Amino acid sequence: MLPEITVSELSEKLNSEDKFILLDVREPHELNYAALTDSRLEVTPMSRLAREGPKALSDAAQMQDATIYVMCHHGNRSAQVTAWLAQQGWKNVFNVRGGIDEYARQIDQSVGFY
Numbered sequence: 001m002l003p004e005i006t007v008s009e010l011s012e013k014l015n016s017e018d019k020f021i022l023l024d025v026r027e028p029h030e031l032n033y034a035a036l037t038d039s040r041l042e043v044t045p046m047s048r049l050a051r052e053g054p055k056a057l058s059d060a061a062q063m064q065d066a067t068i069y070v071m072c073h074h075g076n077r078s079a080q081v082t083a084w085l086a087q088q089g090w091k092n093v094f095n096v097r098g099g100i101d102e103y104a105r106q107i108d109q110s111v112g113f114y
Contacts, residue, residue: 002079003086004095007103010069014038020067021060025049025081026100030073033114034100046077054088064090071096071103073114 005013013020014036022038024031025046048056060066068090072078075098082095096103104111 002083002095003093004079004082004097005069006097007106010071010096010103011107013069014040018067020069021058023057023061023068023070023078023081024100025070025072025077030114034073034104034112036071036100036103036111046072046081049081049084054085064088065092066090067092067094069094069096072099074101075099 020040022036022041024041024043026043027045027047028043031043042058042061044056044061054062061068068085070078070082070085070093075095078099079095082093085093100111101113104113
């Protein structure tokens with residue numbers, strides 16, 4: 001079973017001082033339509049991960065014990081990346097169920113829709 005968090009849980013995390021990485025795996029053009037702003041946000045498109053593997057990740061995200069919440073538009077690509085990272089040995093990686101679309105609909109419409 002894929003480890004996941006809800007957008008409500010993500011909202012609580014974003015409002016905390018917790019140390020984690022919010023990994024957005026959407027493509028750069030998608031960020032123009034909807035985006036979160038947080039110092040813990042890192043953008044590494046799934047296409048880049050497919051080409052470069054774990055080397056595409058930041059140094060912090062390459063630490064296999066880092067807590068990483070993976071997000072995309074609806075949660076499908078992020079689920080694939082979450083499963084892939086877990087298979088590669090990451091221990092604390094979680095899919096954001098519903099992605100940024102569900103976050104915008106349930107938590108904060110100002111992040112945008114597309």
